[in-house]
Amino acid sequence: xxxxxxxxxxxxxxxxxxxxxxxxxxxxxxxxxxxxxxxxxxxxxxxxxxxxxxxxxxxxxxxxxxxxxxxxxxxxxxxxxxxxxxxxxxxxxxxxxxxxxxxxxxxxxxxxxxxxxxxxxxxxxxxxxxxxxxxxxxxxxxxxxxxxxxxxxxxxxxxxxxxxxxxxxxxxxxxxxxxxxxxxxxxxxxxxxxxxxxxxxxxxxxxxxxxxxxxxxxxxxxxxxxxxxxxxxxxxxxxxxxxxxxxxxxxxxxxxxxxxxxxxxxxxxxxxxxxxxxxxxxxxxxxxxxxxxxxxxxxxxxxxxxxxxxxxxxxxxxxxxxxxxxxxxxxxxxxxxxxxxxxxxxxxxxxxxxxxxxxxxxxxxxxxxxxxxxxxxxxxxxxxxxxxxxxxxxxxxxxxxxxxxxxxxxxxxxxxxxxxxx
Ligand SMILES: *Cc1c(COP(=O)(O)O)cnc(C)c1O
Ligand SMILES: [Zn+2]
Numbered sequence: 538x539x540x541x542x543x544x545x546x547x548x549x550x551x552x553x554x555x556x557x558x559x560x561x562x563x564x565x566x567x568x569x570x571x572x573x574x575x576x577x578x579x580x581x582x583x584x585x586x587x588x589x590x591x592x593x594x595x596x597x598x599x600x601x602x603x604x605x606x607x608x609x610x611x612x613x614x615x616x617x618x619x620x621x622x623x624x625x626x627x628x629x630x631x632x633x634x635x636x637x638x639x640x641x642x643x644x645x646x647x648x649x650x651x652x653x654x655x656x657x658x659x660x661x662x663x664x665x666x667x668x669x670x671x672x673x674x675x676x677x678x679x680x681x682x683x684x685x686x687x688x689x690x691x692x693x694x695x696x697x698x699x700x701x702x703x704x705x706x707x708x709x710x711x712x713x714x715x716x717x718x719x720x721x722x723x724x725x726x727x728x729x730x731x732x733x734x735x736x737x738x739x740x741x742x743x744x745x746x747x748x749x750x751x752x753x754x755x756x757x758x759x760x761x762x763x764x765x766x767x768x769x770x771x772x773x774x775x776x777x778x779x780x781x782x783x784x785x786x787x788x789x790x791x792x793x794x795x796x797x798x799x800x801x802x803x804x805x806x807x808x809x810x811x812x813x814x815x816x817x818x819x820x821x822x823x824x825x826x827x828x829x830x831x832x833x834x835x836x837x838x839x840x841x842x843x844x845x846x847x848x849x850x851x852x853x854x855x856x857x858x859x860x861x862x863x864x865x866x867x868x869x870x871x872x873x874x875x876x877x878x879x880x881x882x883x884x885x886x887x888x889x890x891x892x893x894x895x896x897x898x899x900x901x902x903x904x905x906x907x908x909x910x911x912x913x914x915x916x917x918x919x920x921x922x923x924x925x926x927x928x929x930x931x932x933x934x935x936x937x938x939x940x941x942x943x944x945x946x947x948x949x950x951x952x953x954x955x956x957x958x959x
Pocket of ligand 1: 656657658684685786787788789790791792793849850896898899926927
């Protein structure tokens, strides 16, 4: 809770909801689709307002994603912000991983497993639940592949807002438990994420759900902006500049596009020197509709039925797929997919070279990095940032069969000798 004496405000730079498809504009509010063309809406900003923000303003802010409130659509009054301590996660030089992959330029990992509920979703939820509160909703809801469920239930518990969370019933046990523990309503759906999402869209139209904000349905334009802080933070942590390239995992594709949006805003606002960067995307072979479209040179993202261990990325009909393709192609980057064995190997490679234990989404990203390097599609002489978006303890089953004690011995020197360790 923010004490009244600490209360401070920043001006809001958000000006409208803008259709990403046809450019039509609407007043800010809980609307997510264009009335003209049904295209998705996103938050539009007043460029002059953004340009007035200084590095000093940001650096003087809290040690959380709310230091960027002046670049976000909500949370301008610190009294309405939902502060969970999200953001300002470590940006770590991965020199041993860089050596192993043959990098000559620095390779950095943005370790977003260090957020309160151990995934990057705390960013989008901090912004979405603050939006829900500012827009007057009295309950918060979401459709989730797991991490969003954890984060929505936790943030709701923190402020005492009722929550109702919908997930595929066959999620990893850790993600079910880590949602249920916070005490909200948790509904397991017998179906895929895409089924869950469809049900939530229907529910959001029902009278009984009129005062419920679905973070990734009716307030999705606000929710999505939270991912921009992954771009702002990396730029600030690098000493106010944009890296030459970044690699991010994709489920709906939203996060990848918002990091790109963040870098563009920073350049536009004069907060970093102007530069160009390449955007790289990672998917799992069990659910790779965006990677498949990329390989085919197509802008048509054909929905798939997801399989495989990277459940947090298992969105078969990715809402931001076409925008992710645009961002990657316009930058000269690439997208690749890796299978479950490569994902497990990616988790191990990251762990043994950096001391970081990633969930399957991180394994996807590291394995794709290796694949792109080996294929000559990613230049190892360019400074690179890789986004690790979730904690390995959330998906322990994925690697448990290959992770055992070296030996189990009696507590004696003889025991050590017999095991060949002395
Ligand atoms: C949700 C999620 C992503 C990416 O989500 P988008 O839908 O592409 O924005 C990446 N990693 C993890 C661990 C996630 O939970
Ligand atoms: Zn439109």
